[in-house]
Amino acid sequence: MEELVIIIGGGPAGAAAGCYLSKEGIPNLILESAVHPREHVGESMVTATTRIFEELNFLEVMEQEGFIHKYGASWHPAKAGASLHVEFSEIEQEGVNQDYTYQVDRAKMDMLLLKHAEKMGSKVIQGVRVKEVVFENDKATGVIVNIAGQTVTIPCKAILDASGRHTVIGKQLKIKEADQNFNQFAVHAWFEGVDRGNRPNDIHIHFLPVERGWVWQIPISDTITSIGVVTDKKVFKGAKEDYEAWFNEMSQGAPDIAKALKNAKRVNKIKVEADYSYKMDSFVGNGWMLIGDAARFVDPIFSSGVSIAMHSAKFAVEQLIKALKVDDVSSKMLKPYEDRVKLGTEIWYEFITLYYRLLPIFTVFISKQEYRLQVIQLLQGNVYDRASAPVLDAMREFIDTVENTEGHILKPYLDSSLSNIENTPAPHLAIT
Numbered sequence: 001m002e003e004l005v006i007i008i009g010g011g012p013a014g015a016a017a018g019c020y021l022s023k024e025g026i027p028n029l030i031l032e033s034a035v036h037p038r039e040h041v042g043e044s045m046v047t048a049t050t051r052i053f054e055e056l057n058f059l060e061v062m063e064q065e066g067f068i069h070k071y072g073a074s075w076h077p078a079k080a081g082a083s084l085h086v087e088f089s090e091i092e093q094e095g096v097n098q099d100y101t102y103q104v105d106r107a108k109m110d111m112l113l114l115k116h117a118e119k120m121g122s123k124v125i126q127g128v129r130v131k132e133v134v135f136e137n138d139k140a141t142g143v144i145v146n147i148a149g150q151t152v153t154i155p156c157k158a159i160l161d162a163s164g165r166h167t168v169i170g171k172q173l174k175i176k177e178a179d180q181n182f183n184q185f186a187v188h189a190w191f192e193g194v195d196r197g198n199r200p201n202d203i204h205i206h207f208l209p210v211e212r213g214w215v216w217q218i219p220i221s222d223t224i225t226s227i228g229v230v231t232d233k234k235v236f237k238g239a240k241e242d243y244e245a246w247f248n249e250m251s252q253g254a255p256d257i258a259k260a261l262k263n264a265k266r267v268n269k270i271k272v273e274a275d276y277s278y279k280m281d282s283f284v285g286n287g288w289m290l291i292g293d294a295a296r297f298v299d300p301i302f303s304s305g306v307s308i309a310m311h312s313a314k315f316a317v318e319q320l321i322k323a324l325k326v327d328d329v330s331s332k333m334l335k336p337y338e339d340r341v342k343l344g345t346e347i348w349y350e351f352i353t354l355y356y357r358l359l360p361i362f363t364v365f366i367s368k369q370e371y372r373l374q375v376i377q378l379l380q381g382n383v384y385d386r387a388s389a390p391v392l393d394a395m396r397e398f399i400d401t402v403e404n405t406e407g408h409i410l411k412p413y414l415d416s417s418l419s420n421i422e423n424t425p426a427p428h429l430a431i432t
């Protein structure tokens with residue numbers, strides 16, 4: 001029986017999976033359709049990712065390459081008013097020995113990660129797209145690729161689908177479900193000459209006075225800043241495909257971002273990320289596992305994507321190793337991985353949904369000392385244990401009070417389209 005594990009995609013999820021497999025001496029092949037460096041959205045990290053970088057001996061590369069150190073995050077109101085900020089150093093994190101994470105040029109970081117995977121033992125082939133996964137008796141047994149004009153089937157023991165929002169297996173098996181609550185779009189580009197204010201290394205989130213609208217401001221280098229406008233589809237429709245005009249108008253929508261962009265000059269092309277929230281019905285099947293964005297995508301307001309991608313790679317490999325040891329890669333054997341990752345993504349999702357449900361809630365909770373540290377813990381990306389996030393229950397109760405109190409000052413801010421927020425698994429399901 002073929003012992004090879006095939007990884008579809010060499011982004012953060014695929015490269016991390018390759019590193020973890022090689023660490024255990026398991027032969028693995030990463031097939032990447034692009035040739036790195038390739039551009040990618042998602043430039044602000046959370047500190048939980050640092051733990052993974054360290055485990056993979058990649059932290060020293062991050063340091064050597066001089067990525068911007070991110071110490072915290074700042075939020076700016078849609079109308080004139082004071083901004084808020086948090087710092088990661090306010091609460092210690094187990095296994096993380098630095099009080100900052102990174103803001104990155106993803107083309108560079110992803111290329112370095114993929115090279116690192118190769119150095120650790122993965123075989124990497126770039127410029128090769130997986131066309132299809134081969135199934136025999138409901139079990140994934142290989143992939144079909146086109147190499148030098150030839151269609152080739154590569155057999156394997158198991159497949160990790162890390163193809164990002166291309167969702168190779170999700171599309172093939174038709175198990176992709178659009179998100180019922182979120183239908184967001186983003187338009188973004190890099191700029192020079194942005195006035196980064198007095199916390200230049202932070203990610204800055206500027207609220208916009210439109211439905212679920214905000215702007216990100218992420219420093220990429222000493223001179224380049226990434227700016228992205230995010231809104232609900234209803235607002236985005238107003239762009240009528242003139243994305244530059246729409247971007248220019250939207251990014252003037254709040255005072256602090258308008259000021260930051262006063263003398264800014266765009267230095268690369270405008271890009272659009274459309275309708276990106278979804279999840280797969282299952283994250284595992286016989287002989288296959290979905291990791292990173294190939295499994296689920298949650299709204300990026302809290303910069304969770306790369307952290308989820310790399311954690312899911314770690315958790316998937318841990319379970320796959322158990323399965324390989326007993327020569328059983330059935331969906332039943334792989335299922336504990338799904339439960340573990342779903343728990344983490346659902347905690348993010350609950351946090352994000354409560355946040356959009358009542359935007360001022362964030363200000364309220366960050367200002368209450370008893371909850372501030374728990375909120376920061378979530379922002380650090382430590383989301384895999386629901387028991388340590390009672391702040392989410394407190395947020396729910398707070399929203400109920402606003403909803404049920406006649407004339408409550410925050411009532412006009414409630415987003416009624418999000419009234420049906422699913423509860424994440426109960427605390428007793430928390431996995432340590």
Ligand SMILES: Cc1cc2nc3c(=O)[nH]c(=O)nc-3n(C[C@H](O)[C@H](O)[C@H](O)COP(=O)(O)OP(=O)(O)OC[C@H]3O[C@@H](n4cnc5c(N)ncnc54)[C@H](O)[C@@H]3O)c2cc1C
Pocket residue numbers: 008009010011012013014031032033034040041042043044045046128129130131162163164165166167168186228273276291292293294300302303304305306307309
């Ligand atoms: C608007 C927006 C803002 C975001 N902001 C942030 C942020 O600030 N911080 C953050 O952490 N995350 C952010 N994200 C999310 C982040 O971009 C993703 O979560 C992250 O890139 C997921 O990594 P991945 O490895 O799963 O997928 P990807 O990084 O997308 O990698 C998938 C790889 O698979 C390859 N591939 C695709 N199809 C095939 C195929 N058929 N065969 C072979 N290879 C294939 C692709 O070329 C790609 O290299 C944001 C996302 C959006 C949309």
